[in-house]
Amino acid sequence: MHRVFRALADPTRRRVLQLLREGPMSAGELADQFDVSKPTMSAHFAVLAEADLVAAKKSGRTIHYHLKLSVLEDALLGFAETVGSKAPTPARKRRTVRAITPGRHAVQGGR
Amino acid sequence: MVTKSVQQPGRSPHDFLGSLGFAALLILVPLGAKLAWRLGWVSSPDLGIRLTMALTGVYLIFTGNAIPKSLKPFGCLPHDSAEAQSFRRFAGWAWVLTGLALVAVWLLAPVAAALMFTLTGVPLAIALVILKRRTLARG
Numbered sequence: 201m202h203r204v205f206r207a208l209a210d211p212t213r214r215r216v217l218q219l220l221r222e223g224p225m226s227a228g229e230l231a232d233q234f235d236v237s238k239p240t241m242s243a244h245f246a247v248l249a250e251a252d253l254v255a256a257k258k259s260g261r262t263i264h265y266h267l268k269l270s271v272l273e274d275a276l277l278g279f280a281e282t283v284g285s286k287a288p289t290p291a292r293k294r295r296t297v298r299a300i301t302p303g304r305h306a307v308q309g310g311r
Numbered sequence: 312m313v314t315k316s317v318q319q320p321g322r323s324p325h326d327f328l329g330s331l332g333f334a335a336l337l338i339l340v341p342l343g344a345k346l347a348w349r350l351g352w353v354s355s356p357d358l359g360i361r362l363t364m365a366l367t368g369v370y371l372i373f374t375g376n377a378i379p380k381s382l383k384p385f386g387c388l389p390h391d392s393a394e395a396q397s398f399r400r401f402a403g404w405a406w407v408l409t410g411l412a413l414v415a416v417w418l419l420a421p422v423a424a425a426l427m428f429t430l431t432g433v434p435l436a437i438a439l440v441i442l443k444r445r446t447l448a449r450g
Contacts, residue, residue: 223393252380267396271376271403 204273207251208280212236213244217253217277220267227263333373337366361417364429368413375406394447402440409436 207213216230231241245265248254255268269277344359355361379399412432416425 223396264392266392267400268380269400270380271378271407274379274400274404 203247203251204253204276207247207253208273208276209284210244210247211285213248214277214280214284216244216248216265217267217269218281220254220265224257224264224266227265230265333366333370337363337370340366357422360422361425364417364425365414368410368415368417371410371413372407373410375403375408375410378403378406398443398447401443405436405440409433 208217212234215233219225219230219233227241227245230245231238234241236244245254245256248265249256253267253269253273255266257264257266341359341363344353344362347353348356348358379396379402409432413429416428420428
């Protein structure tokens with residue numbers, strides 16, 4: 201359980217989980233939503249995978265991440281979102297999220 | 312396109328022993344409550360059924376909590392994964408909330424009211440999950 205708390209303690213990782221609530225996304229699409237380097241994002245993904253909060257599916261050269269939260273973890277995430285700090289999201293990337301989110305079914309592209 | 316799953320959930324011997332322990336608890340708790348009542352240690356003859364139903368609620372909470380995590384993450388529904396994920400979350404939350412309500416009513420409410428909730432609330436939760444599944448199947 202300490203891995204779950206560790207994963208949820210970081211606002212960037214919480215934001216990743218929030219984005220994945222809308223549906224699976226590729227590693228590239230997720231990384232585009234943050235102003236952090238790709239190795240840093242990979243480390244965040246590794247922490248989330250280690251805590252078993254996300255599942256990774258490899259299609260060719262693209263890795264798609266799916267949400268894998270139990271109800272308790274989902275509730276903990278909601279609680280952490282309420283009381284915790286928010287991850288900074290650049291304005292241009294907020295527009296991208298809004299453009300991707302409504303009615304998105306299949307995720308294309310990525311790394 | 313070759314698709315490979317990096318992580319796959321599995322059942323461990325620990326899960327099996329946990330299920331076995333819970334089944335034993337479901338048998339032993341009502342027997343113990345009945346025995347305690349016969350020996351005059353407890354005054355309520357309903358204690359056995361109250362504890363059994365509360366344990367059933369706990370079982371629903373545990374299984375519901377695991378639903379979004381343990382159901383096959385990929386391709387469990389013939390739709391895109393966003394919808395499958397949404398269905399798993401809905402089913403898990405429905406099950407957990409029903410279990411919490413079941414525990415609460417069987418520990419706190421009169422037996423008649425608790426029985427009424429069991430006969431209406433639990434089938435309603437099952438119906439909602441089936442309805443959600445059918446909605447996805449049509450969509």
